[in-house]
Amino acid sequence: MSPTTTPPLSLRGLGATVPDGREERVLFDGVDLDVAAGEVVVVTGPSGSGKSTLLAVAGLLRRPPTGEVVVAGQPTASLSRRGRTAVRRQQIGIVYQSANLLGPLTAREQLELAGRIRRMPRRQIGAEADRLLGDLALGDRSGQLPAELSGGERQRVGIARALMGDPSVLLADEPTASLDPALAGEVAELLATEARRRGVAALIVTHDDAPLRHADRHLHLVGGQLVDGTGVAS
Amino acid sequence: MFLAWRDLRRSWRRFVLVGAVVALVAVLSTVLAGLADGLVRDGTSGLRALPYTHLAMSPGSEAVFSRSTVDQQAATTFAEVPGAEASPVGVSFVNAAAVDGGPSLDLALFGVPPGSFLADRPDAQAALAGPPGLVLSSTFADEGVEVGDEYRLGGSDVTLPVLGFTVAGSYGHVPIAFTTLSTWQSVNYGNDPRGRVSAIALALPAGTDTAALAEATDTDIITKARSYDGSPGFTAETMTMTLIRGFLLVISALIVGAFFTVLAVQRTRQTGLLKAMGASDAYVLRDGVGQMAVVVVAATAVGTGVGAVMVALLDRTAAPVELSVGSIVGSAALLVATGVVGSLVSFRRITTVEPAVALGVEP
Ligand SMILES: Nc1ncnc2c1ncn2[C@@H]1O[C@H](COP(=O)(O)OP(=O)(O)OP(=O)(O)O)[C@@H](O)[C@H]1O
Numbered sequence: 185m186s187p188t189t190t191p192p193l194s195l196r197g198l199g200a201t202v203p204d205g206r207e208e209r210v211l212f213d214g215v216d217l218d219v220a221a222g223e224v225v226v227v228t229g230p231s232g233s234g235k236s237t238l239l240a241v242a243g244l245l246r247r248p249p250t251g252e253v254v255v256a257g258q259p260t261a262s263l264s265r266r267g268r269t270a271v272r273r274q275q276i277g278i279v280y281q282s283a284n285l286l287g288p289l290t291a292r293e294q295l296e297l298a299g300r301i302r303r304m305p306r307r308q309i310g311a312e313a314d315r316l317l318g319d320l321a322l323g324d325r326s327g328q329l330p331a332e333l334s335g336g337e338r339q340r341v342g343i344a345r346a347l348m349g350d351p352s353v354l355l356a357d358e359p360t361a362s363l364d365p366a367l368a369g370e371v372a373e374l375l376a377t378e379a380r381r382r383g384v385a386a387l388i389v390t391h392d393d394a395p396l397r398h399a400d401r402h403l404h405l406v407g408g409q410l411v412d413g414t415g416v417a418s
Numbered sequence: 419m420f421l422a423w424r425d426l427r428r429s430w431r432r433f434v435l436v437g438a439v440v441a442l443v444a445v446l447s448t449v450l451a452g453l454a455d456g457l458v459r460d461g462t463s464g465l466r467a468l469p470y471t472h473l474a475m476s477p478g479s480e481a482v483f484s485r486s487t488v489d490q491q492a493a494t495t496f497a498e499v500p501g502a503e504a505s506p507v508g509v510s511f512v513n514a515a516a517v518d519g520g521p522s523l524d525l526a527l528f529g530v531p532p533g534s535f536l537a538d539r540p541d542a543q544a545a546l547a548g549p550p551g552l553v554l555s556s557t558f559a560d561e562g563v564e565v566g567d568e569y570r571l572g573g574s575d576v577t578l579p580v581l582g583f584t585v586a587g588s589y590g591h592v593p594i595a596f597t598t599l600s601t602w603q604s605v606n607y608g609n610d611p612r613g614r615v616s617a618i619a620l621a622l623p624a625g626t627d628t629a630a631l632a633e634a635t636d637t638d639i640i641t642k643a644r645s646y647d648g649s650p651g652f653t654a655e656t657m658t659m660t661l662i663r664g665f666l667l668v669i670s671a672l673i674v675g676a677f678f679t680v681l682a683v684q685r686t687r688q689t690g691l692l693k694a695m696g697a698s699d700a701y702v703l704r705d706g707v708g709q710m711a712v713v714v715v716a717a718t719a720v721g722t723g724v725g726a727v728m729v730a731l732l733d734r735t736a737a738p739v740e741l742s743v744g745s746i747v748g749s750a751a752l753l754v755a756t757g758v759v760g761s762l763v764s765f766r767r768i769t770t771v772e773p774a775v776a777l778g779v780e781p
């Protein structure tokens with residue numbers, strides 16, 4: 185495989201279980217998925233089907249019991265906790281349902297902190313933060329604390345923060361679920377546009393429609409299998 | 419510390435309570451440090467003022483004068499050491515009743531022979547060379563005792579006039595008084611002193627082999643600093659103070675630790691988020707413990723400052739306090755150190771957080 189065709193995110197035979205009483209219940213099994221650079225893949229599925237869990241496994245937040253996640257060509261199954269943290273730091277940005285911003289930090293500081301954690305050169309952090317805030321139309325909100333931002337603005341800050349440090353993979357868990365429909369469409373479009381523009385492999389899980397309209401591919405998680413979602417209402 | 423500083427600046431109210439507790443502990447620690455130093459000084463100032471370097475006492479007397487009896491002739495043996503000075507000295511507590519019916523005085527009575535190196539002030543030497551009498555701590559002059567007043571020393575028929583006053587000093591919290599060695603002996607042993615004294619005070623040149631000297635004279639030779647330990651109340655006071663201050667440190671560490679534990683639990687999701695972003699355990703731990711360290715340092719600084727002002731303003735005659743920079747800084751440093759250790763105790767509540775909690779998925 186030449187580097188140009190190596191997908192930034194590749195899930196291979198991935199499975200996950202959750203404890204269910206005394207036994208382990210299989211959430212999904214044998215999930216295979218490649219997300220190419222600049223591609224936006226949207227996964228829908230009923231509540232409780234395991235979408236968040238899929239994202240946690242894909243984002244190396246949780247070790248899969250079976251299968252493997254390959255990030256930018258690097259297999260991760262044999263990595264230590266520390267090793268997975270390092271891959272996360274360099275390659276993966278995550279957008280959360282409720283933005284998950286840090287209360288004491290302004291919009292710009294959310295991005296600065298991400299830059300520091302991702303060990304970007306100190307000199308680039310400020311400029312990169314300003315550029316991202318500008319791209320997401322937050323230039324005039326950069327000094328605001330989360331409590332002073334609207335829901336849509338918060339989510340845009342969350343997206344900008346996930347993009348700090350040029351990750352190759354962008355994961356989003358219900359990024360539009362807590363927004364009203366008009367805003368949801370806007371945020372979903374921004375997310376897809378930015379991912380494509382930057383050549384980031386984007387995997388979005390959702391149970392609302394907004395992200396679907398901007399998807400390159402639609403998959404459906406049902407009965408523990410990831411199937412083609414075309415034609416499936418979310 | 420990027421997050422910690424901004425959190426402190428924007429939600430400082432959350433830290434006010436724990437900061438106040440640490441600051442109060444710091445105030446108490448500082449005042450107690452001042453009191454401990456003051457008590458030690460007050461209990462031993464009489465000894466400190468005397469120009470000796472060592473004491474030769476009875477074996478096993480543990481620096482307590484009342485347990486020690488040596489022959490005053492031993493002084494001549496010590497005086498043979500090149501460069502050394504030696505003087506017999508008697509030390510005992512007596513009550514002095516005013517002959518004219520005025521208030522009686524408690525005295526730590528020091529008996530010193532005329533010409534002793536212990537009496538290094540000319541007026542003290544003159545007083546010891548003349549007819550028998552008492553040279554009192556100058557604290558008595560402030561209380562209205564006058565030269566010429568006569569006192570009968572308890573337990574004996576000896577009546578002595580006040581000859582003058584010397585430096586303010588006390589021993590075992592009792593003001594000192596000087597008299598000649600022979601007078602001291604007649605106060606303590608009546609007509610049959612047989613050369614008995616409490617100790618031989620020594621001024622030994624540096625590097626003297628005190629062990630050999632002690633062996634040769636069958637005495638214990640103790641340093642000046644060690645001689646304070648025998649001062650009545652010294653050990654009890656020092657131990658009580660150490661115990662109280664130790665408890666304060668433990669209390670402060672527990673409070674900081676408890677506060678930090680609650681904080682760590684409240685921040686579980688935030689910790690998971692930082693880890694999901696790629697922060698190492700060390701990074702998150704530094705941020706949290708560093709923040710507590712800032713709070714503890716700030717609170718300790720404020721508390722220590724307030725305590726130092728209180729010590730400075732305290733009436734010295736009402737409470738024996740002393741402001742010593744060394745011990746105040748030492749007690750503050752100890753408070754900071756125990757606070758940081760207190761917060762480190764629950765470090766596992768931070769390191770064990772799984773990054774998956776950021777997604778609301780239990781690992
Ligand atoms: N620690 C756990 N113990 C038991 N069951 C769990 C645990 N963690 C998750 N589950 C279960 O696993 C299933 C999948 O959870 P997950 O959060 O991945 O679903 P989801 O598709 O994201 O749902 P939603 O759309 O509601 O967010 C759920 O049924 C949940 O109850």
Ligand SMILES: [Mg+2]
Nearest residue numbers: 235236237357
């Ligand atoms: Mg979910």
